[in-house]
Amino acid sequence: MKYNSVFDIIGPVMIGPSSSHTAGAARIGKAARNLFGKEPTWARIHLYESFAKTYKGHGTDFALVGGLLGFETDDPRMSKALDIAKEKGMEVEFIEDNSAANHPNTVRMLIGNEKEQQELVGISIGGGKVEITELNGFELRLSGNHPAILIMHNDRFGAIASVTKILAKHEINIGHMEVNRKDVGKEALMVIEVDQNVDDAILKELQSADHIIQIAKIVS
Known part of the structure; x- marks a missing residue:
């Protein structure tokens, strides 16, 4: 599905x-x-x-x-x-x-x-x-108390680094981050709470990062 x-x-x-x-x-x-x-x-x-x-x-x-x-x-x-x-x-x-x-x-x-x-x-x-x-x-x-980005990605080396590099470039500070996966090498979910709402243009850039499958955002 x-x-x-x-x-x-x-x-x-x-x-x-x-x-x-x-x-x-x-x-x-x-x-x-x-x-x-x-x-x-x-x-x-x-x-x-x-x-x-x-x-x-x-x-x-x-x-x-x-x-x-x-x-x-x-x-x-x-x-x-x-x-x-x-x-x-x-x-x-x-x-x-x-x-x-x-x-x-x-x-x-x-x-x-x-x-x-x-x-x-x-x-x-x-x-x-x-x-x-x-x-x-x-x-x-x-909780939805802070802006957040939800990123579905392949569990591969470099996926997290590629995302955090883009956020750092745009001076977006990470308040909290967690990663969960169903199994080694399979799909994983990255949840990143940030200090400000993320523009759609940045989401588009994140979508093109290494091993990214799908992206969602939560606005405050």
Whole structure:
């Protein structure tokens, strides 16, 4: 499957009733949509623990779908997101998953269309804040509090150096960086938090660096 990878995290202003179960859920949904790069035509949403028990009463269901529709957390349409998604032909399935989770407010979102799909795990940690902990099988910990670049690359010598050289040339300071790979020599994911938003021209230059497959950015 081909995976797209452009996403950002949205702000804390919200339509209620709950910052953790509504605003946080909307932020996770919006992250999933922007990662996918377009509005999906279907979504399978696994809810765990507290999310699974209260998602209807606390608005987690419509908030997640509202995020997939691209709504901001304070969008007045948020409470009608399920109806709007149905009108647009988006097929949404909620699954109350009994599997154990590391956090009670955890959701696994599989979204896609007829050609491609993507998987994301997010948790709502309170006050509308979220963390993205998994992306297409790669573990990560991303809050969206700082601008960041996500780079899918081949696990080869020189890939990291080629990226950091370009960032240094443009005087972009790295605040935090982590690299994760599924296996030696296979695909790897580089997550770089930086001190300022990165222009698209720099992303294009990074895309041409050694062993780079795909690039996404998060704006602050």
